[in-house]
Amino acid sequence: MSTPTARRLALDILRRTLDNKQDLQAAVDDALSPVPAGPDKGLATELAYGYLRMRGRINFLLSQLLKNPHQTSPILKRILGVAMYELLFLTRIPDYATLDWAVSLVRERLDATMGRVANGVLRSLLRLGLAPRFPDYYQTKTIGHDQYLAAWYSCPQWLVRLWLDGYGKERTDAFLQASITTPPLGVRVNRAHTRAEEVRDSLRPLAQNSSEWGFALPQWPDFLAQAVAEGSATRQSLAAQKIMDAIGMAYWPSPVLDACAGRGGKTYLLSEAGKSVWASDINVFRLRQLKAEGARLGFDVPAFRAQGQGPWSLRQTPHTVFLDVPCSGLGVLSRRPDIKWKRTAGDCAGLVNLQEQILEATAALLSSGGCLAYVTCTLNPEENERQIERFTLRHPEFTSLRQAQSDPAEALGEFFYGAVLRKN
Ligand SMILES: C[S@@+](CC[C@H](N)C(=O)[O-])C[C@H]1O[C@@H](n2cnc3c(N)ncnc32)[C@H](O)[C@@H]1O
Structure with missing residues (x-):
């Protein structure tokens, strides 16, 4: 089976941003600009952002599932990582479809032996059932609180320590949880625009949080495209x-x-x-x-x-x-x-x-x-x-x-x- 386009695109975005150090949004724009509008763009973006949010937890799981994690090829780990993100976080994709594209791609990029390794790792993950979705799993397999926080909240350990030292345990937990959660969409209404009040009044009932002219929305309503085009609204985090x-x-x-x-x-x-x-x-x-x-x-x-x-x-x-x-x-x-x-x-x-x-x-x-x-x-x-x-x-x-x-x-x-x- 050929690798579905969305996975190739997601891996291309990850290569640009992680290996070539391109800014993530620029990497998404560059990788997706030649692609016609359609579901592949949405899935590729979701996979790239989702994998990057959860990469620390995924790498921790990989360290448990691979025999020699430090000697495993980076491309194998990257493909497995994206596949693991799908298996753990995307319920709408059947497990067999994920195993299918991931193993085929590892065979194509590496060889049949590595394809078997990939198959083994992903099946081992599936055999763990629901355990890796809960913090207990990480608590029992890590040494010390910092390492546990780093694995569960998918965060480098130096950053966990910086926050614990600077802000204490309770706020660190809140920052870590926020860092792995998709944020709401922010909008600013241009209060100097003739349609400002009309746009503000249409946004109010949809918002999960707001200020006088700013809104946080769970999703982007269709009418905002027109508002942005005419200059009565701008994307900006609340x-x-x-x-x-x-x-x-x-x-x-x-x-x-x-x-x-x-x-x-x-x-x-x-x-x-x-x-x-x-x-x-x-x-x-x-x-x-x-x-x-x-x-x-x-x-x-x-x-x-x-x-x-x-x-x-x-x-x-x-x-x-x-x-x-x-x-x-x-x-x-x-x-x-x-x-x-x-x-x-x-x-x-x-x-x-x-x-x-x-x-x-x-x-x-x-x-x-x-x-x-x-x-x-x-x-x-x-x-x-x-x-x-x-x-x-x-x-x-x-x-x-x-x-x-x-x-x-x-x-x-x-x-x-x-x-x-x-x-x-
Ligand atoms: C946080 S961003 C600003 C975001 C912007 N104020 C906004 O709301 O869209 C920081 C900006 O500082 C600029 N910058 C970096 N080094 C600078 C320097 N030495 N002098 C002036 N600007 C600098 C960057 O080009 C970047 O645009």
């Missing part, structure tokens, strides 16, 4: 929107310099809320996308390339500097599960330095009374509260007004940190 409210975005004085504006997600959140914004970023390609977003949403935001750590030469002084800084992304693993398999503790230290340099250079742009707002999408105290703590120690002329962190009880699946300071 947790990202809420952190901006939590650090008092409404009170920030204009003009705001959004110095890590990227494609403009938060630039236009600010514009829609009535702020006058200038956008800058180190990445010209993202700034081009930001300008295209402006055309869709009805804003002409001045945008220019600048390195956050300076040197800066602005003709006018911003009254607020907003920094949505480059960070380790450990708060958005549910939407970007590739990050947990790529990020290292060393990268986090490098990012802490870069954030510090950006803070130093941009804080110097402010005059007395100016605001400095800082946001990350990570769960790492060194990049969050300790970064701000160190900044205020170095700069007693700044007073911390508010700090906030996404609350796991909101069940938005993503976690942001924010702080706002005023220059005295």
